[in-house]
Amino acid sequence: MDISELEAQLTEKPNVTKVVPSVYLELATKSMMHIQSLISPDSSKSVPINRLQCQYIFDKLCETLNNAKECICGPSLQDVPRSDCIFQNLAQTAMEVDKLVGDCCDAQWIPAAMIVANAKEHFASLAFKLRLYRQLLQSIFKKKATKMLTKLQNPKWSDDTKDAEFSIMDRKVQEDRKQLLSRLIQVGSSESENLIKRLDIFSIRGALLQHNPRFVLDPWKVEWKSIKRLRRSQIGKGSFAVVHKVEWLGKYFAEKSFPFPENEILRKEVSFLPGLSHPNILPLFCYAGGSRYCSLVMELMDEDLNSLMRNRLGPKTSLDPPFELN
Structure with missing residues (x-):
């Protein structure tokens, strides 16, 4: 080998x-x-x-x-x-x-x-x-x-x-x-300029979440048309959303699209996702919303979560978890 x-x-x-x-x-x-x-x-x-x-x-x-x-x-x-x-x-x-x-x-x-x-x-x-x-x-x-x-x-x-x-x-x-x-x-x-706003939020995030959640959301919101949707790009589908491979700022990402307008549930999720940074958590890069649709743009994985866990678990006799907690 x-x-x-x-x-x-x-x-x-x-x-x-x-x-x-x-x-x-x-x-x-x-x-x-x-x-x-x-x-x-x-x-x-x-x-x-x-x-x-x-x-x-x-x-x-x-x-x-x-x-x-x-x-x-x-x-x-x-x-x-x-x-x-x-x-x-x-x-x-x-x-x-x-x-x-x-x-x-x-x-x-x-x-x-x-x-x-x-x-x-x-x-x-x-x-x-x-x-x-x-x-x-x-x-x-x-x-x-x-x-x-x-x-x-x-x-x-x-x-x-x-x-x-x-x-x-x-x-x-x-x-x-x-x-x-x-x-x-x-x-x-x-x-x-958008990234500067994001960096400012990372440094004073706690107070902003309590007093001005909209200020936290705005730097992550982009125009729907700025995300390039590719043909035959669906890579997953669930009960409430469809996931497609898309292009944004010259890089490939996964876009999770919902068939309903931007709402409080989505805004709450967007408000805390940017503050998470861990190798086992898919980061949020931006989101788009309108009167009939909304979507989250996240990291594009090489495979689905189920396949990744099966591969990482290895033999059935292994007691090691698929992901480290630290």
Whole structure:
């Protein structure tokens, strides 16, 4: 099995393949090298969105992989049960980091910013995972893995560690948003002005929801005709809505269309969806409404949720959930 085949299997069925830790480490290193090519000062691409967050998560990944290499070379790894799972999860996390940083380096940076400008929770979640893997790998190298595993099961230790990562990320988010706002002001287009309003809402969201929900909704509302509907593009249908593949700002999305006008239920959903940022939650990019119709434009998945869960669950004997909660 070569590295590309393993990468495909990890993406589709992460708990099926039994592979030695060194192969997972090779896959994680491949992701690290790709990220380095994206954020390097010599790269033809700059990092227009979340530059400090991208650099921080890259540094975390490098530190963790250095510890992983020490464990691979040392004899203590053989004494750790299911050590291949640790390296498998590390490879999956490295691929997640690779994708997130890649999204931040998109040449169409204004549409991309609408997707990842509010990705603090995603960055912090990945940084938290890498910190756990690094500490676990360090303990393996020092032959204290059992003690470390007991520590990881302590909810207070886990919460304190997660809070520390979110605190670090908060400071980097503030600086990244300042840089993004400065760049958006220089552009001066309608799309950049819309994104500026969204960034303002992210920073003072709690008070706005209570006192002026309409102000929260307006930056996410777009003209119906600005969304390009494609022929034969239906990808799903439910009791109340139909989902189509559409094009907006030069990118493909999923549009969930309802056969009724914009109402209070839709507005309530739109008011809280933009504030959610998690790798397991489909983000809202915009919505359209009128006297006879309304729709939500969200991320386009590669497959439906049922197929994704079946693939992630792997063998029937596996007890791992399809999605991580952190």
